[in-house]
Amino acid sequence: MKRILPVFFIFSVFITGGYWSAYSNIGSIIYFYNPETNINNFATLKTAFDTYLVNHGGYYFQPFDDRKNFEAVIREKKGDIYLLSSWHLKALQQKNVPLKIALVGTSKGNTMQRKVLSTKKDIANVAMLKNTVVAGAGSQEYIHSVLKQILGKEQEALLKDIKILIVPKDIDAIMAVGFGMATAAISAESSLDKLAMINPNQFRELHGLGFSEKDYLLVAATLKKPEQQEAQLLEVLRKMSETDAGEENLKLLGIDGWRALQ
Amino acid sequence: MKCFNNRRAPYKRLEPTMKIIDFCKVLILLSAFLVSAGFAQSSKVLIVNSDNAVFRYETIATEFKKVLQQNAYQWTEFNLNSHADAEAELKQLIQQENPALIYCIGTKAYSLARNYAYNKKLLFSAAINWRRLDIGEGTYGVANELSSAQEISLLRYFFPTIKNIGLLYNDKFSREYVETIKKDALALGINIINQPINDAQEISEALNELLPKIEMFWIISDPVVLSSKASVQKIFQSAQQQKKPVYAYSDVFIEQGAVLAISADLATIGRQSASLALMMDKDKVPGGTVQSPAGSTVTLNKCALDALQLGFNQDALDSVNKIVGCDK
Numbered sequence: 001m002k003r004i005l006p007v008f009f010i011f012s013v014f015i016t017g018g019y020w021s022a023y024s025n026i027g028s029i030i031y032f033y034n035p036e037t038n039i040n041n042f043a044t045l046k047t048a049f050d051t052y053l054v055n056h057g058g059y060y061f062q063p064f065d066d067r068k069n070f071e072a073v074i075r076e077k078k079g080d081i082y083l084l085s086s087w088h089l090k091a092l093q094q095k096n097v098p099l100k101i102a103l104v105g106t107s108k109g110n111t112m113q114r115k116v117l118s119t120k121k122d123i124a125n126v127a128m129l130k131n132t133v134v135a136g137a138g139s140q141e142y143i144h145s146v147l148k149q150i151l152g153k154e155q156e157a158l159l160k161d162i163k164i165l166i167v168p169k170d171i172d173a174i175m176a177v178g179f180g181m182a183t184a185a186i187s188a189e190s191s192l193d194k195l196a197m198i199n200p201n202q203f204r205e206l207h208g209l210g211f212s213e214k215d216y217l218l219v220a221a222t223l224k225k226p227e228q229q230e231a232q233l234l235e236v237l238r239k240m241s242e243t244d245a246g247e248e249n250l251k252l253l254g255i256d257g258w259r260a261l262q
Numbered sequence: 263m264k265c266f267n268n269r270r271a272p273y274k275r276l277e278p279t280m281k282i283i284d285f286c287k288v289l290i291l292l293s294a295f296l297v298s299a300g301f302a303q304s305s306k307v308l309i310v311n312s313d314n315a316v317f318r319y320e321t322i323a324t325e326f327k328k329v330l331q332q333n334a335y336q337w338t339e340f341n342l343n344s345h346a347d348a349e350a351e352l353k354q355l356i357q358q359e360n361p362a363l364i365y366c367i368g369t370k371a372y373s374l375a376r377n378y379a380y381n382k383k384l385l386f387s388a389a390i391n392w393r394r395l396d397i398g399e400g401t402y403g404v405a406n407e408l409s410s411a412q413e414i415s416l417l418r419y420f421f422p423t424i425k426n427i428g429l430l431y432n433d434k435f436s437r438e439y440v441e442t443i444k445k446d447a448l449a450l451g452i453n454i455i456n457q458p459i460n461d462a463q464e465i466s467e468a469l470n471e472l473l474p475k476i477e478m479f480w481i482i483s484d485p486v487v488l489s490s491k492a493s494v495q496k497i498f499q500s501a502q503q504q505k506k507p508v509y510a511y512s513d514v515f516i517e518q519g520a521v522l523a524i525s526a527d528l529a530t531i532g533r534q535s536a537s538l539a540l541m542m543d544k545d546k547v548p549g550g551t552v553q554s555p556a557g558s559t560v561t562l563n564k565c566a567l568d569a570l571q572l573g574f575n576q577d578a579l580d581s582v583n584k585i586v587g588c589d590k
Contacts (some may be wrong), residue, residue, distance in 0.1 A: 084272070165534060165537050166530070175415060194419065197422065199415040
């Protein structure tokens, strides 16, 4: 009996410890929302990231297509890691949400991007955009905000005479200009490189009328200094690009790696 | 002062004329104001939906209404499927409401509205084969399908090295479309090898001849090529035997084994139509009567790609809506 009791005690500690450890991991979720794209790929993202994360520590991924719901989760402090655009992060920080960047997404070695207002070359200046359609991928609020920044104070009045057409992705927005469905497009500069590759004729017809300020690509943020479990999850995220499956998942988000922000 | 009086003298002489001119100016300004603000606020759009129980139509209608709401426009909705005598009721509604613009979703809605409101501004979308519609002046639309140039550009995004693509078609139904595809593809450095067929019985033989010459087979929406399930099965069986990937215009072919499907995004069709409606209301419509859809939906079949050991541009994954794996 004397021998059985300590063995039973150790066994129960191991079992319950393991249980609680596994249980607490279920609570570790990466929440994702990106107002810079409008592509409905949430089911694919969920499946791809869950499959990867469950096998790398039992974590989960929860994408959102609605800003309010995503922000509600942040307010409830449900998640450990939040993936969001730097534009959205700044907007939340202005509302005193204490989000801090832990990792920044990279694409071909870059952590920053700027948005371009592209038109065909016969549109010589932004004043010519009055009563036209500007295509862009992302939320209406986001595209409006980028357009406002690009137009600047002098041309801000034009905004009321511009119709914004929301399309699923950058490449749709740029091609909408080439194929005549829109007069201008807001897109990432890197998306113009893609157009140059897939349709060089159309690329040559376009020029940039204005540029936004540079900003980070997607960021991974936390509400407080990462504790052990959050640090582990961030490490899993950071190392995703080291495996084929992980890198493929990151490319679904338009990035190819993560870099720690010192 | 003298100078001032001198200026006024001729003014006095022209006073009655100037009053009329001033009055006209006020009238013009007033009407301009009404058009730019007041009219837009109160003008009514009539949405005629062929069948709001059809997911496709309803998605388009929902997005259309969201944009109207954002721009403080009013609308009335009429769903043909909800009325026993839809034709008569629609005619009466058009007379009663006198809408500034009628937005027709689906061919049936457009055909009826065109009959009863030929002198009104008409806008359509989700119409099958819009080129066969009777389109008058003041009518605009958003097509159902992406233009072939859009499809080829996106196809090239995923498979940048593919140079020879083959397709089957019937000359009577698809000659013009195939000519456009060939022209658009050539501009992007892709060679389209097309094989005409007269009926579905010729599919096997045509494929035997075509498949060895190409790197990818393209399924286009041709009623003879896609006349039966057996025809579709034959295409996929032959392509599989000769290890050729199949690209399709719709994701319904993904289950059969197409590696990639690119089609128009429904929500964007709704938003694009709304954008056109707002421009039509202000008589500021850009050139062209019928626009191609501006948004695309992409489905990638990883299972079929892996089976063929076919690589693709991984950077294009940021444009994929749905990835289909072997476990479905």
